[in-house]
Amino acid sequence: MSKNNSLDKAPDNILVAIKEAQARSGYLSRSSIEKLAESFHVPINEVYGVASFYSFLAIKPMGRNVIRICRSLPCYLKNCQIIIDAVKQEIGIKPGQTTADGRFSFELTNCIGLCDKAPAMLINNDAHVDLTPERISQILKSYK
Amino acid sequence: MPQVRIVLNKCGIIDPKQINTYVDKDGFKALKKAREMTPEAVINEVKASGLRGRGGAGFPCGLKWEGARSSPGEEKYVICNADEGEVGTFKDRYILENDPFTLIEGIAIAGYAVGSKQGYIYLRAEYHYLLDLLSGAVDQARESGFLDGFDIVVREGAGAYVCGEESALMESIEGKRGESRYRPPFPTVAGLWQKPSTINNVETLMNVPQIILNGSDWYSKIGTERSKGTKVFSVSGDVGKPGVYELVLGTPLRELVETLASAQNIKLVQIGGATGRIVPYDMVDTPLAFENILGAGAITVFDESRDVINIVYRTMEFLAEESCGKCTPCRQGSEAMVEILERFDRGKGLKKDIRVLKELSDTMILSSLCGLGQAAPFSVMDTLKYFSNDYEKRIQS
Numbered sequence: 001m002s003k004n005n006s007l008d009k010a011p012d013n014i015l016v017a018i019k020e021a022q023a024r025s026g027y028l029s030r031s032s033i034e035k036l037a038e039s040f041h042v043p044i045n046e047v048y049g050v051a052s053f054y055s056f057l058a059i060k061p062m063g064r065n066v067i068r069i070c071r072s073l074p075c076y077l078k079n080c081q082i083i084i085d086a087v088k089q090e091i092g093i094k095p096g097q098t099t100a101d102g103r104f105s106f107e108l109t110n111c112i113g114l115c116d117k118a119p120a121m122l123i124n125n126d127a128h129v130d131l132t133p134e135r136i137s138q139i140l141k142s143y144k
Numbered sequence: 145m146p147q148v149r150i151v152l153n154k155c156g157i158i159d160p161k162q163i164n165t166y167v168d169k170d171g172f173k174a175l176k177k178a179r180e181m182t183p184e185a186v187i188n189e190v191k192a193s194g195l196r197g198r199g200g201a202g203f204p205c206g207l208k209w210e211g212a213r214s215s216p217g218e219e220k221y222v223i224c225n226a227d228e229g230e231v232g233t234f235k236d237r238y239i240l241e242n243d244p245f246t247l248i249e250g251i252a253i254a255g256y257a258v259g260s261k262q263g264y265i266y267l268r269a270e271y272h273y274l275l276d277l278l279s280g281a282v283d284q285a286r287e288s289g290f291l292d293g294f295d296i297v298v299r300e301g302a303g304a305y306v307c308g309e310e311s312a313l314m315e316s317i318e319g320k321r322g323e324s325r326y327r328p329p330f331p332t333v334a335g336l337w338q339k340p341s342t343i344n345n346v347e348t349l350m351n352v353p354q355i356i357l358n359g360s361d362w363y364s365k366i367g368t369e370r371s372k373g374t375k376v377f378s379v380s381g382d383v384g385k386p387g388v389y390e391l392v393l394g395t396p397l398r399e400l401v402e403t404l405a406s407a408q409n410i411k412l413v414q415i416g417g418a419t420g421r422i423v424p425y426d427m428v429d430t431p432l433a434f435e436n437i438l439g440a441g442a443i444t445v446f447d448e449s450r451d452v453i454n455i456v457y458r459t460m461e462f463l464a465e466e467s468c469g470k471c472t473p474c475r476q477g478s479e480a481m482v483e484i485l486e487r488f489d490r491g492k493g494l495k496k497d498i499r500v501l502k503e504l505s506d507t508m509i510l511s512s513l514c515g516l517g518q519a520a521p522f523s524v525m526d527t528l529k530y531f532s533n534d535y536e537k538r539i540q541s
Contacts, residue, residue, distance in 0.1 A: 013319035019302060053321040053468075056269045056303030072231045073414070073458055074380040074444055110305060110462055111417075112270040113234040115380035115444075116387050125272040 014040055014050050018057060027058040055109065063098045063105035065143040068122045071108045074115035083119045084108065086133035090140055103144070147404070148366065150374045151350040152390045155242035160277060163284040166245040172290050174353035178253045186257040187213060190352065192360035194372030199225055199308070199345030200416060200440040201515065205352075208342050211332030212258045215340035220260040223336060223343040224251050225313060226278075227268040229305040230417035231462060232442035235376040236346040238388045240267075240274050243350075244281035248296065250349030252285075253356060255294045258342055263296040266313050269303045305466035309514050310343045312468060323470040324514035345440070347376055367393035371433035375441050381414075382447035383407040391432065398428045401445050409448045412530075417442040418459045418466075419519035422526035452534040456523045457485040463520045474517025477508040481524060488538040495539055501528065 014036070021032050028051045037044040051057050069075075069084055088094060091104050098105040114120035117129030128139055149155075158165040166172075178186045191206030212220055224247065228236040239247065251263045265282075267275060275298065282296045304322045306312045311325035314336045335341025351373055355363045364372050371393035377400055380386045384406030391400060397415070401407040410425045415432075416439020423430060423437065430436050446455060464478035481504055484497045505521035512518045528535060 015302060015316065015319035016299075017319075019300075049321050050319070054269075054302035054304050056301075072462060073418075073455065074232050076458065077381050077444075077446070077450070109270075109303075110466065111229060111231040111233070113228060113237045113268070115232050115234055115378065118380060118386075122270065127273055 068109040072111035078118035174356040198347035250352040471513035
């Protein structure tokens with residue numbers, strides 16, 4: 001990797017390139033990882049290593065919308081389990097799964113820094129806070 | 145001790161989208177003043193203020209800057225760590241949401257002091273919704289001519305707790321897996337792209353413009369002998385009023401959790417998140433300061449209805465998942481602890497487990513590569529000390 005004087009390293013940066021690839025196709029397929037490795041002149045495992053390290057990068061196909069409910073202690077204390085159950089019931093899948101129509105992927109996540117408004121979740125990049133089971137259906141409706 | 149606003153003094157007063165509202169409130173005056181001083185004088189002012197890092201480790205900020213300034217090399221970097229991932233921490237989110245300009249001014253002063261032309265802000269991916277606001281603030285500062293020969297790039301993470309650790313964060317900015325580095329060399333000598341670098345927490349840098357404007361004498365009168373200034377706390381859990389509170393360092397924990405956040409029937413408080421300390425209620429008068437307990441200021445309150453073992457089990461589960469896996473003591477030690485704590489959680493602990501937990505704690509503290517593994521056993525050690533009955537009751541006879 002270049003360590004020269006250019007101020008913004010973005011064009012040389014594997015993580016930035018991976019994020020761009022994921023933004024284009026929703027996840028990092030085997031072929032997209034191979035292509036990135038080729039363009040950076042690095043072994044495939046190096047790109048795969050980065051892609052599989054971070055929880056916001058996906059190496060399997062994801063739904064159009066990704067639900068991430070926080071399960072860390074501050075949200076746990078505010079009973080995030082009933083929110084998890086409400087989402088399960090609403091979309092019919094468990095954490096770690098994607099709906100058959102590809103509309104939602106459902107994940108549990110570690111602390112997202114919204115503890116003062118727990119329980120909280122992210123859908124894609126949107127924060128949803130002070131959740132109640134009753135609000136889940138309405139919130140999910142706006143994600144097509 | 146009263147609430148004092150140094151770090152948060154412009155939050156809610158300026159419009160975080162409009163740089164002119166910041167300039168109207170003396171914004172960028174400290175940067176102008178700093179540039180009329182020599183870089184060495186700026187560093188001396190920060191050193192004399194006693195400002196210590198607010199990300200948890202408490203390293204003196206001025207010494208860090210001095211280290212990077214005196215390291216040989218033309219190319220140097222200043223990095224702002226906006227990757228607060230510690231469980232229960234959200235103060236930097238509040239700061240970024242309300243006052244990105246003071247942070248930018250602080251980074252620019254750091255850049256001038258260290259002799260760097262390039263700053264980075266590493267923002268956690270979970271805060272993507274703040275990216276436009278933050279980049280917009282940087283753009284406005286640049287367009288208004290405040291950066292002048294210096295630039296700031298906002299780089300986003302991709303979801304990894306360990307990237308809040310300074311060496312893992314730099315690996316991540318370089319586009320790699322966020323794994324901790326062996327030290328030495330330290331970042332001030334060989335940091336980002338192996339160049340001399342300083343890395344400071346958001347809140348640390350927020351203090352800098354005030355120190356430059358009002359002087360180190362003013363700042364060093366606030367707080368305790370070894371903990372100067374204020375601290376911004378993130379309070380959550382079993383409290384009536386969760387939120388962000390700024391207090392003079394040395395304020396007793398009781399004032400924060402009971403008086404301000406309206407907690408009742410407290411059983412214990414976790415200070416500093418998953419890698420933090422556990423304080424039982426009878427120690428609630430402990431002053432919050434570096435010489436006692438502080439961390440990054442995450443305060444999670446648990447009331448009498450909570451189960452100690454379950455809290456520790458969940459804490460360790462988090463750490464085992466977030467361990468980067470590079471060093472054995474952290475990777476294997478945290479997994480082994482999860483296994484044992486899960487047994488206790490089910491009421492099926494073994495007598496020898498207590499000894500094994502203590503041995504694992506010692507090993508991890510002594511031999512882990514970074515702060516994650518070195519601090520991971522704290523919740524186990526503290527609860528074995530203060531809540532040993534809770535363990536004893538779960539041992540299968």
